[in-house]
Amino acid sequence: xxxxxxYISISDVTFHxxxxxxxxxxISVQFGQSSTTVLTGxxxxxxxxxLKLLLGLxxxxxxxxxxAGKITKGRALHELAGDIAVSLQSAEHQIFSPxxxxxxxxxxxxxxxxxxxxxxxxxMEMFSLSEYAERHPYDLHAAQxxxxxxxxxxxxxTPFLVFDEPTVGLSMPEKNIFAKALSLLRKRGKGxxxxxxxxxxxxxxxxxxxILRDGRCVVDxxxxxxxxxxxxxxxxxxxxxxxxxxxxxxxxxGQRPVATTVRDFVPxxxxxxxxx
Ligand SMILES: Nc1ncnc2c1ncn2[C@@H]1O[C@H](COP(=O)(O)OP(=O)(O)OP(=O)(O)O)[C@@H](O)[C@H]1O
Ligand SMILES: [Mg+2]
Numbered sequence: 001x002x003x004x005x006x007y008i009s010i011s012d013v014t015f016h017x018x019x020x021x022x023x024x025x026x027i028s029v030q031f032g033q034s035s036t037t038v039l040t041g042x043x044x045x046x047x048x049x050x051l052k053l054l055l056g057l058x059x060x061x062x063x064x065x066x067x068a069g070k071i072t073k074g075r076a077l078h079e080l081a082g083d084i085a086v087s088l089q090s091a092e093h094q095i096f097s098p099x100x101x102x103x104x105x106x107x108x109x110x111x112x113x114x115x116x117x118x119x120x121x122x123x124m125e126m127f128s129l130s131e132y133a134e135r136h137p138y139d140l141h142a143a144q145x146x147x148x149x150x151x152x153x154x155x156x157x158t159p160f161l162v163f164d165e166p167t168v169g170l171s172m173p174e175k176n177i178f179a180k181a182l183s184l185l186r187k188r189g190k191g192x193x194x195x196x197x198x199x200x201x202x203x204x205x206x207x208x209x210x211i212l213r214d215g216r217c218v219v220d221x222x223x224x225x226x227x228x229x230x231x232x233x234x235x236x237x238x239x240x241x242x243x244x245x246x247x248x249x250x251x252x253x254g255q256r257p258v259a260t261t262v263r264d265f266v267p268x269x270x271x272x273x274x275x276x
Pocket of ligand 1: 047
């Protein structure tokens, strides 16, 4: 799809659970098909609720949501699942199949993908799960089960994916596996939203940042522009997050574009040191 035409369009959306106060208020954001966005905000800011609205699991009381050019209201969930795949925050508790392969096959099989076997094998490979294909998911440790849920979303081969807190419970080896998977998804032209409190991780894998605060969108723009804003640190603190250390140091030393990793910052620092 043309990058100019948004793949996801959220227009003036307000949502509240029952008669409670609104959890999201007047949200208007758009996402291009290949866009990569880190979505952050304090606990309770409304991040997971926003994702559930995108997936049609919840309906807004006000405003409209379009996914792949179609309004989500009234669309069957299994139909929407072909346009946008998700790994939910508590997805691990939703694992129900007797083998890793069957669990990851569930999505592509239900979407009647003709190449389902290939998609499942590819996703298992991406997440280093191939050797456990015939094992029961609960024979694997918790971090690997989290990888199963991420692989299940990827295997659906949708143009766009959303990952809600994908790195919670992952140690460094699994985080690296997911990092490689994200790079590959980008190469394949997939778009995604990464919900995370781990800014250092999110910044490495996304071009755009969205911050929710008390149900309102307070930051929405390119990550590189955000990082040169004087109030970037304050905006992150208000979201109960922190700029990555490498970005803070990079800003302090006036590096442009601002680094998001130590790997990007250190060569600049060495160069600077040569001046002294
Ligand atoms: N099913 C529900 N019924 C009533 N209120 C809910 C429900 N789910 C979430 N909420 C409330 O809506 C608000 C937003 O919750 P949400 O889960 O979207 O936040 P979040 O930004 O994802 O937080 P976290 O970082 O903790 O995952 C919170 O005040 C939460 O208590
Ligand atoms: Mg959440």
